[in-house]
Amino acid sequence: xxxxxxxxxxxxxxxTLQNLVYAFIGCLxxxxxxxxxxxxxxxxxxMLLPATYALPPVAALIMLAGIYYGSQYGGxxxxxxxxxxxxxxSVVTVIDGHQMARQGRGGPALAAAGLGSFFxxxxxxxxxxxxxxxxxxxxxxxxxxxxxxxxxxGLIGAVVLASxxxxxAICMIMLGLLLGLVGTDVNSGVARFSFDIxxxxxGISFIAIAMGIFGYGEIIANLSQPEEERQVFxxxxxxxxxxxxxxxxxxxxVLRGTALGCSLGILPGGGSLLSAFASxxxxxxxxxxxxxxxxxKGNIRGVAGPESANNAGAQTSFIxxxxxxxxxxxxxxxxxxxxxxxxxxxGPQVMTSNxxxxxxxxxxxxxxxxxxxxLNLPMIGVWVKLLTVPYRFLYPAILVFxxxxxxxxxxxxFDVFMAAGFxxxxxxxxxxxxxxxxxxxxxxxxxxMEENFRRSLLLSRGDFSVFxxxxxxxxxxxxxxxxxxxxxxPSIKAKREEAFQEx
Amino acid sequence: MKIKSQKDFLSGAMFICVGAxxxxxxxxxxxxxxxRMGPGYFPLMLGxxxAIGGAVVLAGxxxxxxxxxERVGRIAWKPLLLIIxxxxxxxxxxxxxxxxxxxxxxxxxxxxxxxxIASIAGPRFSIRTALILGTxxxxxxxxxxxxxxxxxxQVWPTFISG
Numbered sequence: 058x059x060x061x062x063x064x065x066x067x068x069x070x071x072x073t074l075q076n077l078v079y080a081f082i083g084c085l086x087x088x089x090x091x092x093x094x095x096x097x098x099x100x101x102x103x104m105l106l107p108a109t110y111a112l113p114p115v116a117a118l119i120m121l122a123g124i125y126y127g128s129q130y131g132g133x134x135x136x137x138x139x140x141x142x143x144x145x146x147s148v149v150t151v152i153d154g155h156q157m158a159r160q161g162r163g164g165p166a167l168a169a170a171g172l173g174s175f176f177x178x179x180x181x182x183x184x185x186x187x188x189x190x191x192x193x194x195x196x197x198x199x200x201x202x203x204x205x206x207x208x209x210x211g212l213i214g215a216v217v218l219a220s221x222x223x224x225x226a227i228c229m230i231m232l233g234l235l236l237g238l239v240g241t242d243v244n245s246g247v248a249r250f251s252f253d254i255x256x257x258x259x260g261i262s263f264i265a266i267a268m269g270i271f272g273y274g275e276i277i278a279n280l281s282q283p284e285e286e287r288q289v290f291x292x293x294x295x296x297x298x299x300x301x302x303x304x305x306x307x308x309x310x311v312l313r314g315t316a317l318g319c320s321l322g323i324l325p326g327g328g329s330l331l332s333a334f335a336s337x338x339x340x341x342x343x344x345x346x347x348x349x350x351x352x353x354k355g356n357i358r359g360v361a362g363p364e365s366a367n368n369a370g371a372q373t374s375f376i377x378x379x380x381x382x383x384x385x386x387x388x389x390x391x392x393x394x395x396x397x398x399x400x401x402x403x404g405p406q407v408m409t410s411n412x413x414x415x416x417x418x419x420x421x422x423x424x425x426x427x428x429x430x431x432l433n434l435p436m437i438g439v440w441v442k443l444l445t446v447p448y449r450f451l452y453p454a455i456l457v458f459x460x461x462x463x464x465x466x467x468x469x470x471f472d473v474f475m476a477a478g479f480x481x482x483x484x485x486x487x488x489x490x491x492x493x494x495x496x497x498x499x500x501x502x503x504x505x506m507e508e509n510f511r512r513s514l515l516l517s518r519g520d521f522s523v524f525x526x527x528x529x530x531x532x533x534x535x536x537x538x539x540x541x542x543x544x545x546x547p548s549i550k551a552k553r554e555e556a557f558q559e560x
Numbered sequence: 561m562k563i564k565s566q567k568d569f570l571s572g573a574m575f576i577c578v579g580a581x582x583x584x585x586x587x588x589x590x591x592x593x594x595x596r597m598g599p600g601y602f603p604l605m606l607g608x609x610x611a612i613g614g615a616v617v618l619a620g621x622x623x624x625x626x627x628x629x630e631r632v633g634r635i636a637w638k639p640l641l642l643i644i645x646x647x648x649x650x651x652x653x654x655x656x657x658x659x660x661x662x663x664x665x666x667x668x669x670x671x672x673x674x675x676x677i678a679s680i681a682g683p684r685f686s687i688r689t690a691l692i693l694g695t696x697x698x699x700x701x702x703x704x705x706x707x708x709x710x711x712x713x714q715v716w717p718t719f720i721s722g
Contacts, residue, residue, distance in 0.1 A: 108709050108711070111710065111711075222568070222620075224613060224616050228571075228575045228614060231610040231613060235603060235606050235607065238603050238606075273647065277643050280682060281636030450693055453675040453694075454693070454697055457674055457701060461701060464713075465713070468712060470652070470657070473647065477648050480644050490567050507602045514595060515596070517595075519595030521594065
């Protein structure tokens with residue numbers, strides 16, 4: 058069977074000492090930043106991107122992927138023990154998880170989150186392996202018009218599923234696309250919007266934008282709030298093993314969460330956060346079995362479901378990236394950046410031209426999940442200790458790593474200043490409640506989108522109807538329009554606002 | 561006319577200005593036609609679309625909003641200036657400014673300066689903790705980035721390392 062062949066190739070690639078070490082470093086860092094509130098995977102991956110320069114591409118991608126799914130594990134620890142989401146995707150875990158910790162059942166809650174995540178991660182990896190080849194084949198049928206429409210769908214999907222105002226998010230995408238166009242135009246060689254600054258002719262540094270907006274902007278916002286009191290509930294942490302009763306409740310929730318996460322992760326804009334929300338809503342809707350604790354009071358299903366879903370979603374959100382080259386969320390946008398600095402053009406050709414990398418990355422995810430369950434359950438005490446490090450020691454460290462990271466990409470001071478500028482812009486966005494994630498997606502897709510737009514119109518001799526006369530392209534555009542229409546419907550609009558209210 | 565959402569009003573204005581700026585800037589480059597697009601075509605189109613989107617946001621801010629007018633609120637000047645300032649100082653110390661003949665001081669000095677300035681932004685600033693933290697981070701970064709990942713950095717000031 059092909060799948061087995063492919064996976065064995067992948068495991069052969071992933072089981073080298075070097076790759077195992079980097080998978081471990083990735084998972085360790087992921088757990089670390091997952092546990093620590095106030096720093097997320099986006100900022101961390103942006104910080105470490107330049108450091109992966111020296112590594113071979115497989116090792117680099119394995120490590121960066123590990124940070125993303127590792128943070129899904131770590132986030133639940135903080136959610137359960139401190140009543141604070143360590144990661145945005147564990148927001149809903151806080152509700153029931155912390156109640157369980159208060160009742161002295163923190164151990165089973167952590168175990169439910171860990172075991173659920175592990176199961177979901179394994180299934181997600183399998184789905185990724187199974188779905189990648191057929192989707193890749195489909196992608197080879199795409200012409201420039203289809204690619205353009207696919208990117209439109211991807212970008213629209215990303216904002217529809219995000220919180221906040223739709224029209225503002227679309228504006229942020231366009232802003233991102235425009236920023237992505239700064240630099241030398243590949244077709245004519247004209248340096249656009251570079252103001253005769255030589256450093257700008259290569260375009261704005263992706264890392265400077267990601268770090269400025271997601272790193273500095275957040276730090277400034279965090280510092281403007283009074284220092285929060287962190288209460289770590291560890292005194293009553295004894296016994297990790299859930300009871301038989303717990304298992305009976307959590308297994309169906311894990312299965313449902315995994316299924317939801319796997320399907321939502323594939324969608325553009327999907328990924329861990331959305332999956333966790335959807336799973337919690339689903340669990341709450343299902344009626345309580347006799348003798349079960351109500352939701353909000355420490356129901357184990359409210360931990361197991363969302364935690365499985367966010368890990369499954371994190372895993373399957375790699376599918377659009379690896380098969381079509383389209384990033385569905387900001388973390389995937391960073392992965393595009395990582396691939397480009399290693400001279401790998403993301404897209405369907407990665408699988409054929411670079412099979413060891415492709416399957417090695419997938420296999421490493423399974424290995425990573427195994428490492429994570431070991432890192433998180435028996436070693437929980439270490440992470441709990443870490444939670445007592447106050448933010449005032451943390452943010453200068455983050456700043457140092459950001460600074461070094463930005464500088465080391467091109468060894469240019471200019472990029473450091475650029476990041477500072479985007480830090481101000483990032484804070485401004487926060488103040489104006491403009492979501493920065495769509496901007497980053499637009500920024501990454503900008504040049505690709507222009508290229509495909511130009512190419513399709515060149516082929517059609519300037520006839521704009523090319524986007525609607527080709528059936529595949531038309532279908533993608535209709536799907537995009539339908540998404541916008543659905544969200545704009547008053548009844549759904551209210552529901553959507555309600556869903557994001559719970560944040 | 562009353563602004564119902566200050567946040568949306570300002571975002572709309574921002575989008576209009578940026579969109580218009582890009583669109584106007586794009587006219588400096590060849591626009592071309594649909595079949596043979598010049599470098600200005602796509603940015604011009606996008607700039608116009610962004611300005612239109614901004615106008616919609618702005619119009620919406622006059623109609624929808626919460627009773628409190630969704631005010632932007634106080635700008636946290638202290639952390640804003642200190643964090644951004646710390647970052648700028650870090651850049652200048654690390655790489656120097658050849659145009660103004662500011663010599664590069666290298667990584668270690670830059671880290672101490674960044675930590676010291678950034679720490680003022682936090683609660684309970686003390687110079688002692690800042691120095692300790694700076695030392696830990698300087699040693700840690702040296703070991704990770706210079707020794708471990710062998711990145712090419714100037715570590716010490718120019719007048720010492722020559």
